[in-house]
Amino acid sequence: MFDLDRWQEIFQTINKNKLRTILSGFTIAFAILLFTLLFGIGNGLKHTFEKQFAGDSQNSVYINSGSTTKPYKGLQSGRQIQFRNEDAKFINEKFSKEIQFFSPNIQRYNVQAIYKGEQNRYTVRGVYPDYQPLESAEIIEGRFLSYIDIKRRAKVIAIGRLVEEDLFGAKGALGKNINLDGISYKVVGVFSDPGGDNDERYIYAPFTTIQGMYKPNDEVDYFGLTFNSKLSVDEALAFSNLLTVVLKEKHNVDPRDQSAIRVRNYAEGTKNVQQFMTVLNVIILFIGIGTLVAGIIGISNIMVYIVKERTKEIGIRKALGATPKSIIGMILMESIFITALAGYTGLMVGVFALRALGDSLEKYFILNPSVETYVVVGATIVLIIAGTIAGYIPAKRAASIKPIVALNDE
Template sequence: MFDLDRWREIFQTLGKNKLRTILSGFTIAFAILLFTLLFGIGNGLKHFFEEAFAGDAVNSVYIFSGTTTKPYKGLQSGRNIQFRNDDTKFINEKFEEEIAFFSPNIQRFNVLTVYRGNQNNYTVRGVYPDYLPLESAVIEKGRFLSVMDLKKRAKVVAIGRLVEQDLFGNRSAMGKDISIGGISYKVIGVFSDPGGDRDERFIYTPFTTAQGMYRENDELDYFGLTYNPKLNVDQALQFTSVLTRIFKEKHSVDPRDQGAIRVRNYAEGSKNVQQFILVLNIIILFIGIGTLIAGVIGISNIMVYIVKERTKELGIRKALGATPGSIVSMIMQESIFVTAIAGYVGLMIGVLVLRGIGDSLEKYFIVDPSVETYVVIGATIVLIIAGTIAGYIPAKRAARIKPIVALNDE
C-alpha cells in the first residue's frame, strides 16, 4: 500500500543529502544516456544498410551481357555477347522451379518526354508485368503493365511518382497522353519506389512495345528475375552459380571469363549486410553490457557509502523502535526511486540528443539513429535491480547492528 509518511521521510532524506542524491542520480543517468546513444548510433548504421538495399527485392538477380576477355572454342576474345528472345525461353525452361518472377529488359536513357509545356529526360524500360516486384515498387494510381498489353504491343506506360510530379505538377497523370521520344503513350499507372528519387523517375512500357520501337530484331539488353523465396541464401548463391555456368556454355564463353556475362545476386549483398549487422549488434551489445556494468559498480559503491554514512541514523531509528525490515525497505525504496527517476532523465536526454544530431550523422552513414524504448527500459530495470541488490546487502548488515554500536560508529 502507498505509505505517505514513508514517502515524506524519503523526500526529506534526499533533500537533506542533495550532493549524495545528485551523485547517485548522475551515475545512473549517465549510464542510461551512454547506453541510449550507443544503441541509437548502432540502429542508425543498420537503417543505412537497410535503405541501401531497399531499391530492389532482396531475392533479385540481374543478368548483364558484356564483351569476352578470353578466346574460347576457337572464338576470339573481344566478342560482344548479345542477349535475344530465345535466351528468355532458355532461362525459363532450365530454371522453372527456381524462378518466381522474370522479365527481359530493354532500356533507353535520357529519352525526351513531353506533356504540353513541360518536358524532361527519363530512362524508359521495356519490361514484363513481372518486373514490378523486382523493384519492390508499389502502384499508387491505376495499374501496372499486363499480359494483354504485351500481346497487343500497347503504347501504354506506368510512370514514377516524380515523373508525374515533374510533368503534371499537382494534377493527376492518369489517362493522359505523353510524348516519349516523339511517340504518344497513354499513362495507365503511377508507382512509388523505396529506392528513392532515382527509381521514381523511371518509365515502364511493355517489353514487346519497346522492342518493336527501339530494336530492329529480337535483341534485348538484360534480364531480371527473383528466385523462389523458399531458397535460403546459400541455395540462392548456388542457383546463381549454376545459372552463370549454363548461360556461359550457351554463349560459348570461357568459364573463367568474368566480363562477358555478369550476374548480380542481391542475396550475396544481403548476406554480407546481415553478417555485418550481426557483428555490429554483438559489438554494441558488449559495449552496452560494459556500460551497464560500469553503472552497476558505480551504484553499488555509492549505496555502500550511503548506508555506511547513515549508520548512526539507522541506529537512532532502531533505538526508537524501527524494525530491521522497515529500515531495509526504506533504503530499498529510496534506491529504486532515485534509479527510476535518473534512468528516465538519462533516457530523455539520450533521445533528444539523437534527434538533435540525427541529420548531421548521415554523412557518416548513420540514418535515423533511434533506440527502441523497451531496450532502454530494460536497461533501466537492470540498474534498478542492481541498485536494489547493492543497497540491500549493506542495509541488511546495518539493520543487524545493535543501536549502541551504531550510535558509537565513527
C-alpha cells in the same frame, strides 16, 4: 509502498543529502544516457544499410551481357554476347523451380517525353509485369503493366512520381497521353520507389511494344529475376553461380571470362550486410553491457557508502523501536526511487539528443538514429534491480547490528 509518512521521510533524507543524491543519480543517468546513445547510433548505421538496399528486392538477380575477353572453342576474344528471346525461354525452363519472378528488359536512355508545353528526357524500360517486385515499385495511382498489354503490344506506360511532377505538376497524369520520341503513350499508372529520386524518374512500357520498335531481331538488353524466397542465402548464391555457368556454356564463353556474362545477385550483398550487422550488434551489445555493468558497480559503491554513512541513524531508529524490516524497506525505497528517476532522466536526455542530432549525423552515414523503447526501458529496469540489490545487502547487514554498536560507529 504508499505510506505518506515514509515518503515524507525519504524526501527529507534526500533534501538533507543533496550532493550524495546528485552523485548517485548522475551515475545512473549517465549509464542510461550512454546506453541510449550507443544503441541509437547502432540503429542509425542499420538504417543506412537498409536504405542502400531499399531500391531493389533483396532476392533480385540481374543478368547482363558484354564482350568476351578470352578466345574459346575456336572463337576469338572481343565477341559481343547478345541475349535474345530464346535465352528468356531457356532460363525459365532450366530454372523453373528456383525463379519466382522473371522479366527480360530493354532500356532506352534520354528518350524525349513531351506533354503539351512541358518536356524532359527520361530512361524508358521495356519490361514484363514481373519487373515491378524486382524494383520494389509501389503503385500510387492506376496500375502497373499487365500481360494483356504485353500480348497486345499496347502503347501504355507506368511513370515514376517525379515524372508526373515534372510534366503534369498538380494536374495528375493518369489517363493522359505522353509523346515519347514522337509516339503517343497512355499513362495507366504512377509509381513510387524506395530507391529514391533517380528510380522515380523511370518510365515503364510493355516489353513487346519496345522490342517491336527498337529491337527487330528479338534482342534483349538484360534479364531481371527474383529467386524463390524459400532459398537460403547460400542456396541463392549457388543458384546464381550455376546460372552463370549454364549461360556461358550456351553462348560458348570461357568459364574464366568475367566480362562476357555477368550475373549480379543481391543475396551476396545481403549476406555481407547480415554479417556486418551481426558483428555490429555484438559490439554494441558488448559496449552496452559494459556500460550497464559500470553503472551497477557505481550504484553498488554508492549504496554501500550511503548505508555506512547512515549507520548511527539506523542505530537510533532501532533504539526507538524500528524493526529491521522497516529500516531495510526505507533504504530500498529510497534507492529504487533515485534509480528510477535518474534512469528515466537519462533515457529522456538520450532520446532528445538522438532526435536533435539526427539530421547532422547523416554525413557520417548514420541515418535516423533511434532506439527501441523496450531496450532502454529494459536497461533502466536492470539498473533499478541492481540498485535494489545493491541497497538491500548493506541495509540488511546494517539493520542486524545492535543499536549500541551502531551508535558507537565511527
